Amino acid sequence: MDVTRIGLEDWRDALPSSGYEFFHDPDALSVLDDHTTADLRLYGAYKGQQSVGLLPVFVGEKSLGTTALSPPLSLGVPRLGPLITPNSPKPRKAERINRELATAVVDDLAADRRSTLFRMTCPLEYTDPRPYAWNGFTVEPQFTYVVSLEDCDDLEDVMAGFSKSLRNEMRRYDEIDLTIDTEGIDAALRVYDDVVAQYEEYGDTAPMSRPFLRDLLSTVDDDRWRVYVARTPDGAYQSAILTLYSPDLASYWQGGVTASYEHVSVNNLLHRAILEDLVTDPELDSITGYDLVGANTERLCEYKGKFNGELSPYYVIESSGLEMSIAKSAYRKFSSMK
Structure with missing residues (x-):
């Protein structure tokens, strides 16, 4: 499986016919990109020519370090995060896609560094956040x-x-x-x-x-x-x-x-x-x-x-540790002042 950065048109082609939320729509993502100072990175996981996973992340450079957010803050987006769309009904296939996509994105973002603030609020359809917990992130359930x-x-x-x-x-x-x-x-x-x-x-x-x-x-x-x-x-x-x-x-x-x-x-x-x-x-x-x-x-x-x-339930995944707790508090305060 290959995980690569893609553009909005490739994202549009790869988006499944169902199982995603409003802000996964490429037009909505484009507007989010226009109204945040962060850079939109779109990750696509492919088996051959077929898309099996997608993840949008907004990456910004702040005085506190790097932020990698999905969704971005201060725009009223309830959830964003990964989409896993396996071409096989076997659970182990979906688990492998999920694990490999998470690992590739964390590596590309250097999200496991102490200077990177990573936060993701996942869609309702995303039910397996374990790969992020295995990579050292905090996983907490929220509800709707x-x-x-x-x-x-x-x-x-x-x-x-x-x-x-x-x-x-x-x-x-x-x-x-x-x-x-x-x-x-x-x-x-x-x-x-x-x-x-x-x-x-x-x-x-x-x-x-x-x-x-x-x-x-x-x-x-x-x-x-x-x-x-x-x-x-x-x-x-x-x-x-x-x-x-x-x-x-x-x-x-x-x-x-x-x-x-x-x-x-x-x-x-x-x-x-x-x-x-x-x-x-x-x-x-x-x-x-x-x-x-x-x-x-x-x-x-x-x-x-x-x-x-x-x-x-849906899941909030974010950087862990005391330093990140301080950074998250400071960043949220900064974001609310914008």
Whole structure:
């Protein structure tokens, strides 16, 4: 097996038809590259002419040393990391590809040096981080909730496992005069303003910039995202959610600030509209799950748990050791100030 650096067009050709996340899309990677000072390195693992593994890494030089990140920080990307796509169903084949890709990338990046900060948040489909642990990196699980859409023919099927209070609120949509429609980039930028305000309430900084969001949505295909906007009969904005789509996963990415209309949570109604489209819109037929993007913050899990989603693990892999702990803390502080 050969592991080599490739360009975006080769990445596009090598990307599988499913099993990857929104930001693995080459157009999304290109926008990430434009909005970070790091250099994008795309690694491809090949057996002959066939791609069997992919890994994007953003490499930067800082005063603290080298950073090798997947995804880059401060752009709101939930997960990136490796894709393993063996041409054989045998587990040992996938394990060998995974091991050889990890070793080759670590060697090329010199990621095991004390002066290199390596951090990777892996996609949901990546279930075997052992090669990185064997190479001396720290591996920790994180979690998200994914609402299963398999065998769901309509919204009632999806809601069957929801909490009673959530089902009751969602069913009130037809009783109130609130409208929910999909809108364009201007609405997405309004969502951005909501996100900024929400982060400021907690004394934090929004995880992305307005130009990045505009460029991202202008560059990727239109069928990769939707903005669901709730408005009153006179057109007054209430709330909105920006969803992202990969071939088999929809993601609740941004938005959904707290709002109430006629004593009903507007966010619950927005999620209702998203879920209804996911099970009835033929354009979304390939999608089998709705990712609530995160189950790691206690104050949010009580609400997200009402959707009865499957608690799904993903892995964070990073440099270990006391020096790296200090470097990671300093780098995150630096990144948040950008």
